[in-house]
Amino acid sequence: MKRVIQRNLQDQLANLLLEGRIHDGEALKVSAGMDGLVVRRTGSRASPRQREARTP
Incomplete structure (x- = not known):
């Protein structure tokens, strides 16, 4: 199940x-809708420092 969700989300993104x-x-919110995953913007962007912190 995890791989199906991950693949569908990655393809859509x-x-x-x-x-x-x-x-x-960009900050996004992902939720489940009747037709699959729904991706919406939250209206904010991560600062360069926040992006660096998330990069492995």
């Missing part, structure tokens, strides 16, 4: 990035 609908560092 990749498409949104390629389409320019979301950008690097």
Whole structure:
């Protein structure tokens, strides 16, 4: 189950990035909808320092 969710989310996020609908560092909220996963912007962007902290 985890892999199905992960794959579906990664595919959807990749498409949104390629389409320019979301950008690097943008905060998103993911929820389950009737037609699958729903990705929405939360209206804030991570600061460069926050992005660096999340990078392995």
